[in-house]
Amino acid sequence: MDRRASEKDDDTSAKERPTLKTLAFMTGLGVTTVSRALKDAPEIGAETRRRVQLVAKQIGYRPNRAGVRLRTGKTNVISLVLNTEHELMSFVSDIIYGVTEVIADTPYHLIVTPYSRSQDPLDPVRYLVETGSADGVIISRTQPNDPRARYMLERGIPFATHGRTDMGLVHPYHDFDNYAFASEAVRHLAGIGRRRLALLTPPIGLTYRGHTVDGFTDALSEVGASEVPFNTVTIDHSIEQIRMRTAQLMRREDRPDGFVSSAAAATLAIVAGIEDAGLKLGRDVDVVSKQSSELLHLFRRELLVVNENFRLAGSELARAVLGWIGGKEPGSLQSLSKPGEVQAYRHSGEK
Amino acid sequence: MDRRASEKDDDTSAKERPTLKTLAFMTGLGVTTVSRALKDAPEIGAETRRRVQLVAKQIGYRPNRAGVRLRTGKTNVISLVLNTEHELMSFVSDIIYGVTEVIADTPYHLIVTPYSRSQDPLDPVRYLVETGSADGVIISRTQPNDPRARYMLERGIPFATHGRTDMGLVHPYHDFDNYAFASEAVRHLAGIGRRRLALLTPPIGLTYRGHTVDGFTDALSEVGASEVPFNTVTIDHSIEQIRMRTAQLMRREDRPDGFVSSAAAATLAIVAGIEDAGLKLGRDVDVVSKQSSELLHLFRRELLVVNENFRLAGSELARAVLGWIGGKEPGSLQSLSKPGEVQAYRHSGEK
């Protein structure tokens, strides 16, 4: 029952990274047994299992990812697919942090897969699926009829979308309730006497634009206020363009006395446009804006804000993908984040 | 010379992803030959090479990453190591975009490796090196005597630092010239009559804090202005803390009439603090601030700004790591980005 004292490479040198072979040599078992012992397979004796796991921990064994991936196809990778051509996506870092928070104590790595405006958004997803580069995918800028979601559903690769689709297909998602945001914003503005409201919408084509517009419109008729069309720009436009269009709008006779803005950076532009037109925030017009970090109140204390937590979104999305990979029902991995109340300025400090 | 018509898996099914074996079967060559033909090895006939490469392109062959990685140890991965516990790192997305821009037409993937405040910053780096998870690493929040750089230098793994070290060791880096920024800022303030200046510094311990302080101090004596100490906070502190400290400072007799701020978010807090104390920006005090996106002028047009381009930083860092991996001299992969001029507000639009 003697073991050969030195296999070609399992000698005494402690410098190499330990493998199953190393463990097998040290415990006097076969690599198969070691492999199974480490993953709690049923046909391994209780003591053997404990012994192997102890030794593995002692010498800091870590499975070789390439070996596992080659053999099983499991990559232990989650890919976050991002559009890199949009100017002020400061929330991207929050999403990333949220994702990493969740996968921190799993074997998963996060890879960032970019695509630019010029590309078909399907390209990066197709690449990931064809090359089998990830076990799960997170996409954003979700559309009602999203080819990426359809494609991944067909191929059977787990994914989660930031934002919902509307194709009658079920898949995990996380979304912020933009319908609630927009309608609450309108109600709040109506509550402080604003009657002629304009909406700066999310980009055309994305699902949450529809939600936002619906919430806005429904609440308008509910409170009996009217809409001042502001359709020439979206939050995807440049700061300069939004500013210019806002100024133009505010110089007209029938200008709005309230704005609802779907993004903090765009709100800066709206306010600049308002002031370009010689009007004053809080007196001539009020603005309700979403924000992802609590900075707008420093900008103008008259602003009304609603917070959207992208770190939470990242965590929820990661949890959803991992859940799907782990065999849960896609339909059970959907979450909607409710907005808090519209917040006016209040500073706890001096004055 | 006949080839066996159907190897166990090289049959007619066109569904599986092509491998070298597939190519070998299609071209009638051995896998070794195919492998070499694809990487332009010298001992392959010119025509064979062309033929193999043509077929490979036709059927969309893509090398299996796990296979390559297992055999060669090459991961084709660059890791960006990030601290996830700092509040307003909006520039992180810019760095990521910069990196992805550069690695887009290489086989490299970008993985994001996080660590939190509670952890030793060396932990994630040690993990990457020990598990051989990346061919190259990018780190930020660089310190004069940085254990991470020293560690990676010892282990011989290519890396680049965002910011410089000061250990007498040579390695690739990219840095913004914060000495130039701070000294230019002081000169500009002096040029508009400000004589008592305060500096909101980068976090204690990071190399660029020293550069910033040096630039500030040197320029002070050059222009004959004096410093008002403002050492109780750094840009790592919370908005609320910076705001409070600024307000306290501005209520004192010997308050500064000029600020230099190393970060845009902190500048919002400084301005809020100034206004809390009942003073007015541009009249009682001027502020020069770095910013990474052009938003500060929308915030207060009296602000004086210097732009720092983090997307460029990301690109340069990626280029540096890839260069090192590719065999270039580490010493030749260092770059310093010069700040532009201090910019006062100018708006091209209406009024």
Added chain:
DNA sequence: TTGGCAATCTGTAACGTTTCAGTATATTGA
């Protein structure tokens, strides 16, 4: 003719893992 050599091509082994198809030993049932 022969040996040598360059030019091309090839099979085998190995990277570390898991799966398949066992083998050896002890335990049970009759």
Added chain:
DNA sequence: TCAATATACTGAAACGTTACAGATTGCCAA
């Protein structure tokens, strides 16, 4: 006692790639 069966373990093969150590061929010099 024997066979059947459960328990605990094992070697070999395979995933796709590259490196090593040959093979085969044709050509040239001697």
